[in-house]
Amino acid sequence: MTTGALAVYVFALCAVAFAAVAMIAGWLLRPRVEDSLKRTTYECGITPTGTSRVKLNIRFYVFALLFVLFDVEVFFVYPWAVTARDAGPAALLEMMIFLGVLFAGLVYAWGKGALQWDQDYGHRP
Amino acid sequence: MTDDEVLAKLAATFPKADKAETQIKGILTLRAASGDDLVALARWLKDKLGFDYLDMITAVDHVAERKAFELVYCFTQLPAGQRVALKLETPDPGSVPSLTAVFPSADWQEREVFDLFGVRFQGHPDLRKILTPDFLEGHPLRKDYVHAKDRFD
């Protein structure tokens, strides 16, 4: 096992432990009083009515989708970036083509209005 | 439009209605002759004279003196800020036509009058308690209301 890989595993373990220790410590230390009403859903003191399904605007989904797309693109750029100097001009051209294709996709999304946050609600007299 | 103009127009259109004996301070107070007159008068005030905002509906308990409630309606003409009030005597127990067809905001106002005084409104879409808790029986603002002890007293 190389030191590089070991560092990653230790880091992952620390991340899990950070959350786990905080939650377990809380569970051990906090007061525990059973109250029949305590676990009821909060709705300003009244019995909750209606469904809790909320209609969200599609813009959140579109932005998240585009983010994931370009995040994965960046993920692919990282290994190329560390070996680009050794790989030569062919690798540079390949990466530029890759980025170009994705950039064209971005321009298309932009033109189609996917990046529009507010809608034009029309002018009211 | 001055008060006199309103009175003149009223005399022309509704001969049975007139100026009420006791005026609300600062507001021209008219008296409707009957329940049917009331709805027609309210519609006339809204459509012809422009009093399109119903301020409030309330009642005065005169049951001890003459077994009647005096309903009070207040209308406002919003651009000029002019107000007019309308009084209607209704016997107790009895009912009055609802104004919800003319003023949708009369819905809850009439529910409040029903809840607190017990005056019923004919043609009201949903006449039930609005302010008092469900366990409270009776109509609290009546002078003959006797409070029954509940779990909070």
Next chain:
Amino acid sequence: MGIVLERLPWVCGALPGGSGVLACADGFINWARKRSVWPMTFGLACCAIEMMASYASRFDFDRFGVFPRPSPRQADLIIIAGTVCKKMADPILQVYHQMPEPRFVLAFGSCANCGGPFHDSYAVVKGVDKLLPVDVYVAGCPPRPEALLHGVLELQKKIDAMRLAG
């Protein structure tokens, strides 16, 4: 209190010098609790305005570690600010029961203390202590924001007197 802190007095009783540890633990826990009292604002009537004023910059509650929480799940204290109508009694009880321990109740203003000017009304509960166990009463109609600050300081003294050993 939790699993660890419930057994702490017993453990400290067994150890030499354990009472010192217990006192330290008490002091630390009470210090942490009193210096970050997060109220759930239950503004019902005019006293709500005075309560809001005490949160705002002139009287600044935040310097005491107090800032309002909209949900009972995140609150230590419930400030009943205003007249408690009978129709509101059930929501108040529901909200109080949804607060996690340790929880405190502060009755703010005459209406919450005893029904106030509306004591004889058919619709008013004569004081919120008919529904909830009140820790601090702040008198006034409405009390000044300084009075609410004083009320929370009194609550801090009460928290100081809490002990793990019961």
